[in-house]
Amino acid sequence: MEWVLIGAALVAWLIYRGRKQSLAEEAPPRSHRPVQDWSAPTSERIASPQQPWQDPRSHPGRRFTDGSNQWERRPVTASMFAGDSGRQPKAPAKWIASGESVRVAGVSINSGMFYLGASFAGKSGAENCLVDPTCQVGSVRGDPEGKTLPYWPSYQSISPGARRTYLEWLAGGRNDPSIGIGYVFIFFYGLERRLFIDEARTEAPALAAEVRRLLALHGENYSFKGYASKFLDVADLMANPDISRPALSPDLRSGYEMPLSVRLHLGRKLGSKLPFDSTDALLWVLSLPDTQLRTPAARCFEELAELWHVRFASRYPDGLKVNSPRTKIKIEYRAASGGFGGRVDLSDSELGPLPDVAALSAPIDGLRDLLNACTDELAAYSRLLGKKPEAKGTVEAAFLLPKEILTSGSGTGAAALKRVDDLFGDHRIAGVKVTRLTQALGMEIPPRGKLGAGLCNQIGALMDKLDVGFEPDRRYGSRGLEADGYILLFKAKEGAPVDGESAAYAAARAMVEVAALAAVSDGKVEPSEFESIKADIRSFPGVGGVERGRLMAYASTLLRDPAAQQSAIKKLGNIGADARASVVRAALSAVLADGHAAPDEVKFLERLYKALGYPVEDLYSALHRGSVALDEPVAVAPETRTTGVPIPAQPPASSSGGVRIDHGRLERIKSETSAVSELLAGIFIEEEPTASPPQVREPVAAEGKFAGLDGAHATLLSLLAESGGLDRQAFEDEARKLRLLPDGAIETINEWGFDRFDEPLVDGDERVSVAEHLRDKLQQVRVEA
Structure with missing residues (x-):
């Protein structure tokens, strides 16, 4: 019996052994080699251990970039990876929503937005995004750079240590910018599936927001950037068709x-x-x-x-x-x-x-x-911000911006433009201290003294971009700016550029300087004196409208700034010979126009001759003759002969043979100058550079007419308003009756109109009249006055 049992056991053992060998021959041997990218050439797959590792997504192989082959890869499914222990999947996959808490392999994850489970049921598509709880997870983090991850990674295919790294990355809110890009792709696969397979259109905005966040952290990876951008295109379209x-x-x-x-x-x-x-x-x-x-x-x-x-x-x-x-x-x-x-x-x-x-x-x-x-x-502006980021919004930076940006009223140049506009208020002309302008421009300057030429030119270039002109402007022949001096601002396209070196402009500027110096000689400036200067500027030959406007601004600064007056005298010696002759003739003509030459006027002319380099003896000769004789005789007034006045006999020669001086004639010349004695008095007082500027008299309000206008201009405006307008000749006649220059009167009335109504009041060439839409407002102003 024992032998029977032994024989039966032997037969059973032989049958079992044969069956085991048959099964072994049918199954392929298990490979323990690490997963490799078989799309790469053999030389790339079998790399030397000493070669540095390169992320295949940053340096893709030919298969990834060559045509449609990148899509011809076998979908990864959970059945291919049953887990390290060989267990079959038990739980179906579930989407973990944002904010939902789960615990996987001892790691608590609260950020959600991933799939958890063993497999997807009844839906096509890859399962490489699925966090399978049946997979073994290491006790410590491993491979945070993702060097061991395959080319197309999945949670099931990575090592247990890498799974720990991935889970802790999810638990940390996916905020680590240094994490290997393969982990980011595993997570991104899940977002793709949620939007396109599950068709979670209502979640499209949240999914897109998460991809944008990841793109900001990992956008340097070109492969991820391409996929993420395509995802965002479609997700945004789904969210908002x-x-x-x-x-x-x-x-x-x-x-x-x-x-x-x-x-x-x-x-x-x-x-x-x-x-x-x-x-x-x-x-x-x-x-x-x-x-x-x-x-x-x-x-x-x-x-x-x-x-x-x-x-x-x-x-x-x-x-x-x-x-x-x-x-x-x-x-x-x-x-x-x-x-x-x-x-x-x-x-x-x-x-x-x-x-x-x-x-x-x-x-x-x-x-x-x-x-x-x-x-x-923008190159120069960019270089400045590259060196000094804090310079953005400063005048230093604004100076480097194109004019169109600076004057657009928006963006970078708006702040600089507004600060300068505030100096004007509601007017187109503004007279301010230099320190106030530099404060508006954000510049720091010394409290006193002259500003350097470079700084003056920089201010000029910036103001040109703001369409603002100013005087004194050294670029056009005026003196440089003084820190405690006066500056006149006026709005003009591109800053009213002129050719300051042209002969006509230089001569006109010299004429303005002499006229302004004469006007301030008595320590005060009458409005009529300034009107006379403006009339001379308008009639000066060879200068255009822009030049005239700048010369008027220059005259205004001379009338208000004693330092400018002293500078003007010094500069007169540098003008050309023809211009100097014109200046002298203009000065003598002004002095002798009424047939008088007061001692103060003679003193002024002496200093003027000296400043221009002419012998003072020529002045005395000219005064004796009543005309100017420099290079050639210049007639002051046409000759007028009358009958009945005998020619005095020539006096007999002195017995001593010397020159006889007519003391009576000299006394007469001196006494005939009393009418204009105050015009030029004290003009060359060099020892008072800090004296207060002469005060410009404000126009006196016309009683019962228009407050702010003197009587003559108010009367002329009343006549225009009551008559409905005058033709040009009649207007000029009325202006002359009131001892006003016609064009100057229009300008004065319009300046007053700008102050009151922000626009000109009087207009017309052939016929001068008050603007129709301002008649009622003008009547109200007159009643209020």
């Missing part, structure tokens, strides 16, 4: 294609046959795959966009007209996991399939040239 214009950004470019949002917006414009405006054109050129923004454009993007709008409007005043291509917009989404893909319908409800602007190339070169030109204009 209405086509809208995307915001301008220096980071519009994404991957090898234009952003879908830009293509849709511009495609709708093309389909509607509408021209592109400046924003459309900038969106187009910024989103092109081969557009590379240079440093000035990226650093100063707001200024670039503002300058672009100005330059584009100048080049394309009616917008950019673009011919619509035949190619229509098509998009096929291929998941980064390779588990699914599909086509998205992009037809417009009204226009149907939209033209694809990405198929166009004709206008691109012109737009790129414009972008480069704008970038070049």
Whole structure:
């Protein structure tokens, strides 16, 4: 019996052994080698241990970048990875929503937004995003850089230590920017599946927001940036199917294609046959795959966009007209996991399939040239901000901006422009201290003394960009600015530039200096004296309107600033010979116009001759003759002969043979100057540089007429208002009766009108009248007066 049992056991053992060998021959041997990227060449797969590791997503192989092969990879499923212990999946996959708490392998995860479970039931697509709780997890973190992760990673395929790293990354809110990009892709696979397989359209905004956050942390990886950008295009379209214009950004470019949002917006414009405006054109050129923004454009993007709008409007005043291509917009989404893909319908409800602007190339070169030109204009400004970021918004930075930005009233130049505008108030002319202007410009200057030439020129260049002129302006022959001096600001295009070296302008400036010096000689300036100077400027030959305006501003500064008067005298010696002769003739003509020459006037002329380099003896000769004789005789007044006046006999020669002086004649010359003795008195007092400026008398209010206007101008304005207007000749006659210069009277009345109504009051060439819409306001002012 024992032998029977032994034989039966032996037969059973032989049968079992044969069956085991048969099973072993059917099953392939288990490989214990690490997972490799078999898409790479053999030389890349079998790398020497000494070779540095490179992330395959930053340096993809040929299969990843060559045509459609990147999609021809076998989907990864949970059945391929049953877990380290070989256990079969038990729990179905579940989406863990944002904010939902779970615990996996002892790790508490509160951030959600991933799939948890052993397998997906009844749905296609890859399962490489699934956090399988049946997989073994290491006790410590391993491979945080993701060096051991395969080319297309999955949670099931990575090592236990890498699973621990991934779980702790999820628990930490996915905020570690140094985590290996493979872990980011595993998480990203789940977001793709949630939006496109589960069709969670209501979650599209939240999913897109999370991808944008990850893109900000890991956007330097070109592969992830490409997939994430494509995801955002479609997610945004799902969240908001209405086509809208995307915001301008220096980071519009994404991957090898234009952003879908830009293509849709511009495609709708093309389909509607509408021209592109400046924003459309900038969106187009910024989103092109081969557009590379240079440093000035990226650093100063707001200024670039503002300058672009100005330059584009100048080049394309009616917008950019673009011919619509035949190619229509098509998009096929291929998941980064390779588990699914599909086509998205992009037809417009009204226009149907939209033209694809990405198929166009004709206008691109012109737009790129414009972008480069704008970038070049901001180069100096960008360099300053690169060295001193805190300089943004200062006058130093504003000085480097193109004029169009500085005067646009918005953006970077707005602050500087507003501070200067505040100096004007409601007027177009403003007289202020130099210190007040520099404070408005944010400049620091010494409390006293002259400003350097470089600083004066810098102020001038900045004011030119603000369309503000000023005097004294050393660039046009005036003296430099004094820290405690006076400056007259006036609004003028490009700062009212003139040719300060032209002979006509230099002569006119010298005439203004002499006339202004004469006006302030008695320590006060009458309004009629300033009107006389302005009339002389208007009648001076060879100067235009801009030159006249600047000369009037220059005269105003001379009348108010004693230091400017002293400087003007010194500069008179540097003018040309013809101009000096004109100055002397003008001065003598003014002095002798009434036939008198007072001692103070003679003193003034003596100093003037000395300043201009003429012998003082020539002055005495001219005074004796009653005319000017320098290079040639100059007639002061035409000769008028009368009858009945005998010619005195020639006196007999003195017995001594010397020159006889007519003391009576000299006394008569001295006594005949009393009428204008105050005109030029004390003009060359050099020892009083800090004396207070002469006071300009304010016009006296006309009783019962218009407050702020003197009697003559108020009377003339009343006549215009009551008569409904006068023709030019009648107006000039009335002005002369009131001892007013016609053009000067119009200017004075209009200046008063600007003060009251912010606009000119009187206008007309052939007929002078009060503006019709201001008649009622004028009547109210008159009643109030």
